[in-house]
Amino acid sequence: MRLSISAFGAGLLFGIGLWLSGMANPRKVLDFLDVTGAWDASLLLVMGGAVAVTFFAFPPLLKIKSLKFPKEIDWRLVLGAAIFGLGWGLGGYCPGPALTALANLSAEAFVFVGAMVAGGLFAKIAGIPGPGR
Amino acid sequence: MNNFTPLASLAGGVLIGLAALWLLAVNGRIAGVSTILHGLVVQPSEDRAWRAAFVAGLVAAGFAWTLFASPNPPREGFSLGWAALAGLLVGYGTRLGSGCTSGHGVCGLGRRSLRSLVAVCVFMATGMIAVFISRHLLEIPS
Numbered sequence: 125m126r127l128s129i130s131a132f133g134a135g136l137l138f139g140i141g142l143w144l145s146g147m148a149n150p151r152k153v154l155d156f157l158d159v160t161g162a163w164d165a166s167l168l169l170v171m172g173g174a175v176a177v178t179f180f181a182f183p184p185l186l187k188i189k190s191l192k193f194p195k196e197i198d199w200r201l202v203l204g205a206a207i208f209g210l211g212w213g214l215g216g217y218c219p220g221p222a223l224t225a226l227a228n229l230s231a232e233a234f235v236f237v238g239a240m241v242a243g244g245l246f247a248k249i250a251g252i253p254g255p256g257r
Numbered sequence: 258m259n260n261f262t263p264l265a266s267l268a269g270g271v272l273i274g275l276a277a278l279w280l281l282a283v284n285g286r287i288a289g290v291s292t293i294l295h296g297l298v299v300q301p302s303e304d305r306a307w308r309a310a311f312v313a314g315l316v317a318a319g320f321a322w323t324l325f326a327s328p329n330p331p332r333e334g335f336s337l338g339w340a341a342l343a344g345l346l347v348g349y350g351t352r353l354g355s356g357c358t359s360g361h362g363v364c365g366l367g368r369r370s371l372r373s374l375v376a377v378c379v380f381m382a383t384g385m386i387a388v389f390i391s392r393h394l395l396e397i398p399s
Contacts, residue, residue, distance in 0.1 A: 128310040130283040135311035138276035138288060138359075139318020145269025146262055148319060149329040154399055155260065157381075157388040166266040171362055173270025174277065178367020181278045186368060189285050194355070197372050202379055204354020205361070207346050209380030213387025215343025216399060218358040219351065220290035222344075223312060227319025230331035236344040243348020244291075244299040252352045 139224040145170040148225045150216025150232075157213050200252075211243075277363050280311070289360020290315070291351035334398035339391075354380075 146152045146166055156167035212218050217225065217236050225233045277288035284307055286293075297308040351357045354376055356365065361380075365373020391397045 127284055128306045131280065131286075131307040131310040132314040132317075134276045134280040134284070134288065135314020136318045136321075137279065137314075138273055138290075138311075139315040140322065141269045141272030141274075141276060142315075143269070143318065143322040143326075144272060145266040147269070148322075151329070151332065151399070152260065154388055154392070157384045158392055159385050160389055161392060164260050166260075166262050169263055169266040170270035170273065171358075171366075173267040174274035174363040175270075175366045177271055177274025178277055178363055179369070181274075182281065182364070182367040183369065185278075185281055189281065191285070191287070193368065193370065193372075195370075195372055197375050201354050201372060201376055204350050204352065205376040205379035206350070206354075206383045208350030208354055208357060209383030210387045211343045211346025211348075211350055212358075212380060213384035214346065214391055214399075215340055217343065218290075218347065219294060220315065220357070220359050222347075223290065223294070223315045224319040225329070226316055227323045228328040228331070230329070231337055232331050232335060232340040235337045235340040236347075239341040239344025240348035241294070241298050243345040243350070244295045244352050245348075246345070247349050247352030248299050 138220065141174075142221050142224050145173075147221045148228070150221070150225070153218075153221065154213070154216040273359075273363060274367075277359070277367070281364075287360060287364045289356050289364060291347075291357040292355070292360055295352060332399055336397075339397060339399075350380075 142148050147170055152164060153167060155164035215236055222237050280286050280288045293308045293311055296302050297305055297312060356376060361373040361376040392399060
């Protein structure tokens with residue numbers, strides 16, 4: 125129960141960060157990816173701000189947590205990331221912003237999230253291993 | 258440059274980093290949203306409770322925020338078919354590649370993982386290609 129309350133709080137803070145940074149707006153995400161258009165560099169600062177925290181805080185923490193991470197850079201990683209990027213650039217949503225953007229109450233967010241779950245289901249049917257963490 | 262919001266975006270990014278730090282420090286979990294959602298909905302494991310709580314927090318944040326600020330209106334001319342195709346690609350791709358912008362980006366780069374750095378470079382690149390094709394070649398309003 126305590127762990128669930130903690131996870132709720134972390135999700136809430138994560139979501140507030142997404143809204144404050146403008147990432148719950150798919151247009152703003154696409155404006156970052158639109159390097160040949162009217163480029164908006166904001167996403168770079170979002171990622172920079174987030175990684176500034178994790179880059180220094182994660183390594184000492186991970187030493188005391190027993191988490192295992194895959195290291196191999198294989199075709200699955202590269203192809204998967206490539207397919208994800210295509211969908212991200214087409215829709216302007218990645219999983220976190222899509223979930224918190226449900227509050228926009230726009231049909232596109234609900235359709236996107238439903239299709240995203242279906243895509244995960246296809247992956248499961250195709251025998252891609254499930255989450256380890 | 259168009260609608261650049263450096264301060265709000267940097268501050269929001271720091272909050273996202275702190276949220277990932279919180280989940281790792283207290284729950285011992287990686288804040289990778291695609292993996293958390295997959296382990297909740299598609300491939301349920303015995304530890305669904307914290308996943309459900311994290312997703313609930315993420316969704317609740319949106320409703321809390323839109324109590325005080327206006328939500329983002331849907332994009333005119335952006336068809337639901339495109340939204341569905343985009344969602345399928347994101348759902349499948351994040352499973353094949355084991356992560357998204359949060360798992361590989363926020364957390365993976367924080368772990369100084371070369372594997373995650375490769376993933377981030379690849380999805381940024383194909384994301385830019387997809388936008389070039391959809392916005393500039395196909396002229397889909399998005």
